[in-house]
Amino acid sequence: MSQIFGWTGKILRVDLSTGKTSIDDTMKYKDFIGGEGIGYKILWDEVPAGTHPYDPANKLILGAGPLCGSGVPCSGRTTIVSLLPTSPFHGPGSSHMGGYFSVEMKYAGWDAIVLEGKAPKPVWIRIEDNKVKIEDARWMWGKGIFDTMAMISSQMGKEAQVAAIGPAGENQLNMAVIRTGTSHSAGGHGGILGAKNVKAVAVKGTGSVKIAAEKAKVQELDKFMMSIIGANNQMVVPSHPQPWAEFNSPGSRWTGRPGLFWGAANPPVETGVCDPKDMQSVGFRTQKAVFDLGAGAEKYTVRMGGCAHCPIRCHSQLKVPQLEKYGMDPYVSNTCVGWSGPRGVMAAGGGIKEFDGNGADSSVVGNGIGTTMVDDLGVWCNYGQIGRDVKWFHEKGVFKRVLPAEEYASIPWDLLLKGDPRFLIDFYDRVAHKKGELWHIADGSAWIAQRWGLGDDYWDHKDNKLWTRGGYPVHHSNESAGQVGALISCFTNRDAQNHTHQNFIGSQLPIAIQKEIAGEIFGSPDALDPPQNYTRMNEFKARFVKWALVRGRLHDSLTLCNWMWPMAVSPLKERKYRGDTSLEAQFFSAVTGVTKTEAELDKDAERVVTLFRALTVRAMGTVDMRGKHDAMNKWIYTPDKKDGKEIPQFTKGTIQMEKDDLDKGLGMVYKQFGWDEKTGAPTKAGLEAIGLKDVADELGSKGLLPA
Amino acid sequence: METSDVTASDAPSAVGTVRRDSAAGRLTLLSALRADAARNASLPPAAAEIGQDAPSSAVPADPLDEIGGSGAEDLKRMDGRAETYFFSDLYMTRAYASYLYRLAEKDLVGLVVETVREDSRLYPRPTPLDFFRGPPFTLAQDQLDDILTRIREREDCRDIRECRASNGARYLYSTLHLTVAHAEALTEWNEVGQAENP
Numbered sequence: 009m010s011q012i013f014g015w016t017g018k019i020l021r022v023d024l025s026t027g028k029t030s031i032d033d034t035m036k037y038k039d040f041i042g043g044e045g046i047g048y049k050i051l052w053d054e055v056p057a058g059t060h061p062y063d064p065a066n067k068l069i070l071g072a073g074p075l076c077g078s079g080v081p082c083s084g085r086t087t088i089v090s091l092l093p094t095s096p097f098h099g100p101g102s103s104h105m106g107g108y109f110s111v112e113m114k115y116a117g118w119d120a121i122v123l124e125g126k127a128p129k130p131v132w133i134r135i136e137d138n139k140v141k142i143e144d145a146r147w148m149w150g151k152g153i154f155d156t157m158a159m160i161s162s163q164m165g166k167e168a169q170v171a172a173i174g175p176a177g178e179n180q181l182n183m184a185v186i187r188t189g190t191s192h193s194a195g196g197h198g199g200i201l202g203a204k205n206v207k208a209v210a211v212k213g214t215g216s217v218k219i220a221a222e223k224a225k226v227q228e229l230d231k232f233m234m235s236i237i238g239a240n241n242q243m244v245v246p247s248h249p250q251p252w253a254e255f256n257s258p259g260s261r262w263t264g265r266p267g268l269f270w271g272a273a274n275p276p277v278e279t280g281v282c283d284p285k286d287m288q289s290v291g292f293r294t295q296k297a298v299f300d301l302g303a304g305a306e307k308y309t310v311r312m313g314g315c316a317h318c319p320i321r322c323h324s325q326l327k328v329p330q331l332e333k334y335g336m337d338p339y340v341s342n343t344c345v346g347w348s349g350p351r352g353v354m355a356a357g358g359g360i361k362e363f364d365g366n367g368a369d370s371s372v373v374g375n376g377i378g379t380t381m382v383d384d385l386g387v388w389c390n391y392g393q394i395g396r397d398v399k400w401f402h403e404k405g406v407f408k409r410v411l412p413a414e415e416y417a418s419i420p421w422d423l424l425l426k427g428d429p430r431f432l433i434d435f436y437d438r439v440a441h442k443k444g445e446l447w448h449i450a451d452g453s454a455w456i457a458q459r460w461g462l463g464d465d466y467w468d469h470k471d472n473k474l475w476t477r478g479g480y481p482v483h484h485s486n487e488s489a490g491q492v493g494a495l496i497s498c499f500t501n502r503d504a505q506n507h508t509h510q511n512f513i514g515s516q517l518p519i520a521i522q523k524e525i526a527g528e529i530f531g532s533p534d535a536l537d538p539p540q541n542y543t544r545m546n547e548f549k550a551r552f553v554k555w556a557l558v559r560g561r562l563h564d565s566l567t568l569c570n571w572m573w574p575m576a577v578s579p580l581k582e583r584k585y586r587g588d589t590s591l592e593a594q595f596f597s598a599v600t601g602v603t604k605t606e607a608e609l610d611k612d613a614e615r616v617v618t619l620f621r622a623l624t625v626r627a628m629g630t631v632d633m634r635g636k637h638d639a640m641n642k643w644i645y646t647p648d649k650k651d652g653k654e655i656p657q658f659t660k661g662t663i664q665m666e667k668d669d670l671d672k673g674l675g676m677v678y679k680q681f682g683w684d685e686k687t688g689a690p691t692k693a694g695l696e697a698i699g700l701k702d703v704a705d706e707l708g709s710k711g712l713l714p715a
Numbered sequence: 716m717e718t719s720d721v722t723a724s725d726a727p728s729a730v731g732t733v734r735r736d737s738a739a740g741r742l743t744l745l746s747a748l749r750a751d752a753a754r755n756a757s758l759p760p761a762a763a764e765i766g767q768d769a770p771s772s773a774v775p776a777d778p779l780d781e782i783g784g785s786g787a788e789d790l791k792r793m794d795g796r797a798e799t800y801f802f803s804d805l806y807m808t809r810a811y812a813s814y815l816y817r818l819a820e821k822d823l824v825g826l827v828v829e830t831v832r833e834d835s836r837l838y839p840r841p842t843p844l845d846f847f848r849g850p851p852f853t854l855a856q857d858q859l860d861d862i863l864t865r866i867r868e869r870e871d872c873r874d875i876r877e878c879r880a881s882n883g884a885r886y887l888y889s890t891l892h893l894t895v896a897h898a899e900a901l902t903e904w905n906e907v908g909q910a911e912n913p
């Protein structure tokens with residue numbers, strides 16, 4: 009066999025039912041790139057339609073791509089693929105975590121780990137290079153993720169990277185995570201590990217990822233990448249005016265500036281000027297603690313952390329001594345929804361308020377309590393849905409109606425309504441341990457709507473932010489470039505988790521520059537509207553949607569961080585703020601030695617998008633994707649009102665969409681992918697053209713190809 | 716401790732001073748450059764120059780000659796009411812220099828009004844009032860209140876309006892570039908919505 013670069017060439021399969029392990033050849037999946045692509049191919053080939061996510065016949069794939077572990081910036085992500093318990097038809101989906109797990113997995117010699125079957129009793133999997141052992145997890149079962157990691161690390165050493173579930177996963181909660189490191193959680197698949205009786209997968213590797221290109225070539229690419237990289241989410245202007253910056257934006261994640269510190273470091277570290285030409289200060293650009301938690305978090309910030317091979321470091325690592333009072337570790341870390349998800353549960357009472365003598369620091373302490381609870385118990389927030397649901401169910405009397413009176417009376421609602429985050433301790437304990445009826449809130453919106461008899465008012469209430477009856481919420485939807493974000497949100501079975509378009513529009517550059525760049529990529533500046541000033545659907549927006557969907561799958565397959573990539577923009581005036589959208593292909597070619605142009609690599613990712621679509625068609629048992637899958641909830645295209653009068657769509661200041669326009673947009677996107685414009689299902693010809701003839705054959709045999 | 720005397724040949728050039736100041740985030744005042752030049756002229760000549768025909772008391776060089784010379788094209792001039800300012804656009808953008816200029820000229824109404832107009836036009840976005848409390852402005856709340864009062868009184872600032880997000884945060888925008896509805900929606904999104912949709 010000729011030498012393989014980038015990929016390790018091996019996939020580890022663990023049959024939990026028999027305790028046997030085997031090795032599979034990665035290269036037979038190379039048309040699907042890696043990570044997410046390989047995961048979907050395995051689901052297609054090996055998990056029959058109609059399989060329940062918790063059935064032993066379901067498989068869970070922990071995947072890395074060819075760039076993972078190669079040192080390419082922001083390449084430390086793990087993509088987990090399996091069926092989604094929250095989906096009402098148990099559709100396919102991916103969850104993602106950062107940290108160091110996938111890199112260590114590659115160093116141990118594995119591109120992916122496929123968990124099959126079900127262990128007869130709780131186990132954890134120990135992987136040390138090519139030595140794989142299924143270990144007894146009886147002492148860990150029931151424990152939180154922090155203790156589990158400590159127990160495994162005490163056996164394998166601190167270099168071991170652990171992906172583990174907490175009680176939520178063990179109890180097969182639909183909204184459970186798999187977590188690695190201190191703060192990297194993949195939401196939605198924790199219950200599947202629990203159903204397989206797997207507490208954790210731990211890996212230690214002593215190998216490396218082989219790179220095809222000369223060192224100098226990779227270094228040159230690396231240097232270029234570092235010259236065009238921005239702050240988290242590829243925001244390329246600073247939040248405060250700085251001498252080097254032509255532009256600024258108070259909403260930017262480029263918060264680093266003179267006078268802003270990692271205040272709890274010893275001695276405190278000033279983030280400083282962070283001139284884009286200074287590569288040594290890239291890691292100071294994103295002081296994420298103050299961005300996520302407010303100015304009060306500065307003094308608690310020890311440093312910023314993040315994933316392997318990432319210069320950005322978007323996870324705030326804090327020391328909050330007050331947490332010890334609540335029996336918690338003072339060290340706490342997270343980013344974005346890792347903070348706002350648990351905190352969102354407090355929305356019913358108007359958010360976290362001053363409590364327990366914590367004064368002005370109550371918010372930071374409260375956020376610490378929330379994130380510690382979910383990170384230990386392993387509960388997923390479904391991109392903030394759990395908080396919106398608590399608010400709705402409380403306000404609308406749903407809890408009062410569905411919870412047994414005794415249970416209802418036992419819940420400390422007074423804490424919630426007072427804004428005291430100690431409510432979260434009680435709440436998450438009930439949810440993770442499936443106590444009473446309340447825990448069903450973590451079944452996911454689609455299931456809970458059935459169980460608790462929730463009607464159209466639940467789905468169609470704007471503030472509930474539920475995108476489709478698939479039960480997942482917005483994640484950079486119509487508020488992000490209008491139809492572009494809205495349509496992206498239709499091609500998923502969970503929150504879209506697509507930052508491709510968000511990184512583009514979130515760059516914080518002036519709209520004229522953004523439109524110019526959009527024109528260069530999508531053929532016309534009309535691909536992008538100014539914020540909250542939308543125009544009707546057009547062809548170029550459809551191209552933008554396709555690009556975002558394709559790059560999202562590409563990043564989750566390579567595996568690169570989609571919270572940074574692609575590099576469409578840069579902070580450099582001399583480049584007219586242009587980035588370089590061909591960088592993924594350049595890195596891919598250099599690392600793997602398989603030369604691909606940008607268009608060729610995008611085509612491979614398009615294959616992954618189409619396979620995902622085919623999996624969804626198969627899972628739903630219908631070709632009517634337009635009517636049964638992509639149909640958006642009413643609130644999205646219901647005009648807002650002001651002073652009793654409707655605000656017409658496509659006027660300044662409203663992001664509400666119009667149904668006919670969205671329907672037209674869906675058709676345009678289907679066409680972009682070569683799918684049937686009427687149903688939105690992949691066609692025989694389209695599948696064959698993209699190298700999925702076997703998929704076409706199977707769908708054809710099941711009557712699932714459009715006429 | 717080692718000490719060394721400063722001599723005329725060690726003295727910084729005006730161009731170098733402006734570049735250094737710009738890199739440090741400061742404008743350079745012409746009056747300061749002239750004071751430097753005068754001080755340099757009164758310094759003893761450098762050791763190497765002793766014995767040469769150095770005048771016993773030099774006429775200070777005019778920094779403007781040096782700044783206007785070739786090789787200093789990056790230096791930009793801004794004339795204030797009583798002072799002239801310089802910056803190097805190698806180290807400081809015009810946008811930043813303009814902020815500093817208005818601060819130095821104590822033209823706080825102009826600073827706020829022009830910043831708000833530019834934000835409303837360029838991005839477009841309303842400007843949070845708190846923006847002026849942070850660096851490099853660091854205006855106090857009572858200063859801001861006073862500026863807002865003066866803006867309201869001025870005929871030529873009628874386009875500057877204030878709106879509030881649902882969390883109470885105050886924003887300014889210019890009706891030259893944003894409609895009321897657009898500004899209100901952007902304010903709510905930037906202040907509240909964005910944080911809920913990370």
Ligand code: SF4
Binds near residue numbers: 241318319322569571
């Ligand atoms: S930007 Fe954040 S999530 Fe992405 S790789 Fe870096 S640390 Fe990880």
